[in-house]
Amino acid sequence: MSLGKPALLGGSALFDTPIPLIRPTLQVDDELFAELREILECGLLTNSSRVAAFEDRAAEFLGVAHVVALSSCTTGLMLVLRSLGISGEVVLPSFTFMASGHAALWNGLTPVFAEIDVDTANLDPAAAEAVLTARTGAVLATHVFGAPADADALEKVTRRAGIPLVFDAAHGFGAVYPDGRKVGCRGLAEVFSLSPTKTLVSGEGGLVATNDDALAAELRVAREYGNPGTYDSLFAGLNGRMTEWNALLGRRNLERLPGWLDARRAAAARYLARLSEIPGLRFQRIPAGAVSTYKDFAFRVRADEFGTSRDALVRALREENIPTRRYFDPPLHGQTAYRAFATTPLPRTELVSAQAITLPLYSHMAPSQVDTICAAIERIHGHAPEIARVAAQDGKGATVPR
Numbered sequence: 001m002s003l004g005k006p007a008l009l010g011g012s013a014l015f016d017t018p019i020p021l022i023r024p025t026l027q028v029d030d031e032l033f034a035e036l037r038e039i040l041e042c043g044l045l046t047n048s049s050r051v052a053a054f055e056d057r058a059a060e061f062l063g064v065a066h067v068v069a070l071s072s073c074t075t076g077l078m079l080v081l082r083s084l085g086i087s088g089e090v091v092l093p094s095f096t097f098m099a100s101g102h103a104a105l106w107n108g109l110t111p112v113f114a115e116i117d118v119d120t121a122n123l124d125p126a127a128a129e130a131v132l133t134a135r136t137g138a139v140l141a142t143h144v145f146g147a148p149a150d151a152d153a154l155e156k157v158t159r160r161a162g163i164p165l166v167f168d169a170a171h172g173f174g175a176v177y178p179d180g181r182k183v184g185c186r187g188l189a190e191v192f193s194l195s196p197t198k199t200l201v202s203g204e205g206g207l208v209a210t211n212d213d214a215l216a217a218e219l220r221v222a223r224e225y226g227n228p229g230t231y232d233s234l235f236a237g238l239n240g241r242m243t244e245w246n247a248l249l250g251r252r253n254l255e256r257l258p259g260w261l262d263a264r265r266a267a268a269a270r271y272l273a274r275l276s277e278i279p280g281l282r283f284q285r286i287p288a289g290a291v292s293t294y295k296d297f298a299f300r301v302r303a304d305e306f307g308t309s310r311d312a313l314v315r316a317l318r319e320e321n322i323p324t325r326r327y328f329d330p331p332l333h334g335q336t337a338y339r340a341f342a343t344t345p346l347p348r349t350e351l352v353s354a355q356a357i358t359l360p361l362y363s364h365m366a367p368s369q370v371d372t373i374c375a376a377i378e379r380i381h382g383h384a385p386e387i388a389r390v391a392a393q394d395g396k397g398a399t400v401p402r
């Protein structure tokens with residue numbers, strides 16, 4: 001089959017209209033609406049029996065003692081860091097979503113950025129250890145794109161230092177560690193996001209998974225303004241509650257999640273099989289025995305081998321009506337809110353940020369859509385010199401809106 005000219009060079013776009021980058025897969029049926037009606041008719045709209053039921057199911061699924069449902073992952077991260085009662089520094093990767101750092105800043109903690117491993121895109125435990133000081137209060141690691149971080153090595157580092165380890169598991173609901181246990185059970189706590197771009201969706205929402213009884217109890221008070229029920233607030237908590245219909249959505253979607261994750265992994269495998277044939281594309285290394293959620297299908301573009309920069313590929317794909325995202329570019333230390341904390345060079349983070357691209361991926365994506373996106377990348381690679389020239393000429397290659 002002749003692939004024809006890329007749309008950027010005057011060929012016709014492979015999709016007639018822009019396809020979505022991300023679409024949540026949801027279980028929508030009469031049962032859902034019947035339960036929603038029950039919630040609305042009984043008037044208990046927030047933090048009631050559906051939230052409790054969802055927490056129980058999630059704890060069972062994850063294999064942890066406690067799950068505390070919150071209004072978002074950001075809220076969860078803020079409240080977990082608050083509960084540590086620490087001051088000083090938190091070590092975290094710069095190659096993560098801004099909310100990881102925000103949780104530190106909201107607690108008056110100083111973010112200290114540590115390097116990632118270029119191949120896994122996750123926090124490098126040795127690099128994290130290298131930036132620990134007497135002021136370090138905790139390490140916060142992210143399971144980037146849903147690939148489990150090296151929890152064994154990170155736990156060794158934090159145990160030696162006598163400080164807690166917390167995971168931003170926003171991408172990781174359904175991921176599996178190399179020992180076969182689900183992401184959610186390591187460190188002091190792992191914090192999931194249930195927002196529409198994540199694997200388990202409740203609309204908005206977050207879940208803290210922990211085996212620490214005291215932390216779970218404290219979070220239940222913290223999400224109620226710090227009010228233990230006596231109206232004598234114990235500390236400055238938040239309104240961090242989950243609504244009953246968010247919990248309903250989360251619980252119903254959790255029932256179907258294993259199959260949806262399988263479908264997502266199949267789509268990722270389909271991408272991987274075909275795109276691995278193209279020179280210059282570097283895929284995230286998933287640790288042996290671990291299972292990623294593929295919250296994102298991400299890879300790096302090496303311009304010297306692929307023939308165009310990542311940004312020129314982004315631009316050329318946009319002309320094919322294929323949206324992409326440059327996750328995470330800029331990394332935290334390149335963002336305005338974090339400039340003051342960009343104290344050491346992070347060349348590995350900057351390299352990955354400059355080369356990273358994520359493609360459309362959702363659980364109910366048709367295999368033919370994956371194939372068409374692969375074909376688009378193949379034909380862009382096939383015309384790489386001209387694509388690079390056009391992208392450089394109009395200067396837009398580097399300034400496509402994010």
Ligand SMILES: *Cc1c(COP(=O)(O)O)cnc(C)c1O
Nearest residue numbers: 072073074097099170193194195
């Ligand atoms: C989405 C995301 C968050 C924030 O989750 P919310 O539920 O929207 O607060 C935090 N960390 C990472 C890595 C994320 O991708």
